Amino acid sequence: MAILIETNTKPDRPYWLWALITIGIACAAFALADGRYGLIFETLLTGLGTTVLVAVCSYALALLLGLLLALASRSKTLWLRQAARFYIEIVRGLPALVILLYVTFVGAPLLINAYQWTAQAAIAAGWFPDVQVRDISNLVRGIVALAFAYSAFLAEVFRAGLDSIDKSQSEAAYALGLSRWQTFRLVLWPQAVRKVLPVLGNDFIAMVKDSSLVSVLGVNDITQLGKLYASSSFLTVETYNTVAALYLLLTVSLSLLLRKLEQHWRAKGYQKD
Template sequence: MATPASSTSKTDFPWWLAVAAALAAATAVFIAASDLYAQVFATVAKGIGITVFVTMVAFALASAIGLGIALMGLSGSRWLRQIARFYVEIIRGVPMLVLLFWIAFAGAPAFVAAWNALTAPLQNAGLFGELLVRDVSLLWRAIMALTIGYSAFISEVFRAGIQAVEKGQIEAAKALGLTRTQRFRLIVFPQAIRTILPPLGNDFVAMVKDSSLVSVLGVADITQMGKIYAAGSFRFFETYSIVAYIYLILTVGLSLALRALEQRLRRQHEQ
């Protein structure tokens, strides 16, 4: 028997969101009214800018690299497909924290040594000086680690979305004389993005949380600012409660924004 529309709307009402919003508002009032919590919040909030910067830059780079790896994996060249699969499987098999340490303390020095070896003639000519390991900031080492780590996962998202496009439409585009680039830009990608967007959004939210790992390198993000304050004041409960509160606001807010975007795209497709 069909469920009445009024009953369905009551069932679908996001009560969890209403409760979460009420708790968030109550927590915000409590923080504002407490000198201690207000001080902790003011200190920890200084790391929000770094957290957002790391996430945005790393995600943009990871998406670009991931798309390239996905296209390599779908290419007609067997060697490109094998290289793409090798990259994805190796990178996905390394824990993010281990990858972060490797990029920061092994990859960066190796890159500097290779750069200096390749540019030695130019350095001898006095065009520019020798690059030192300390010239590569820990912030950018952290960004590159997140970029490389997430590019492997994002490439699989792109690959699955592209393969989900109906092959009949691609064949029709070929019959119309469209080039491979035109087929991808005009036919494949606009349809694949609807499949790609939900898991891609999940990866973006996950990266916001994983950006806290950069604190192990001393990067002054939310987590690092919390560690510094807690170590100096011994207010561990208050500090990490505020840290968790800020991350929840960021991640839940992003999740809701991405869900609204998905619904908008779905309505446009249905029209």
């Protein structure tokens, strides 16, 4: 006896989005009626640029480092594969906050001390600048630390995307006379990006949320300004309501934008196929 299973191929209507918009409009109307929310919003808005800067810069560095790690983990050189795997496993096993604190208070001083020790003659001669630990801002340290934290996960994403492409395509490209770089750039990379785009989008949204970790370093992002305003005004509920609303506005907007981009790439890929 055959069993027919009916599958729904039509996308669900975004009722959740309309519900969220309705709640947002109601909350905005309530906030406008309460003058305190306007002051809180103006204060926190100054940290929005810092939040976006940290998220974008950290993610861009993480993408670059993650791609290099993915390529290293697929290299034919044994020590390169093992070194990449060592880094990935170590970083993936540490919380992002621990990496942030380690890079800020251990990694940066060690790096500066190593620089001063190796280049002390050039620094004394005035050829190299005399850089001190205090010259590296906590903002830069936070960006680098988050990039390290996410690079290991992105490396696995890229590696999985590249490994999912059939080896016959590489063999066909080599048979046509393409070099390894041309094969990667023209054949493997476009297909891998299309496959892992949803995961990359989710990781970027996660980066936006994890950018709040830099507040422990005193960086004036949305979270830090919210903490300072709440402690000085005692408007704890109103302040953190506004902080949550700003992060939710960022993440939901990015989620919708990335979903449209994913649909566009998918349709473009189907047309090519």
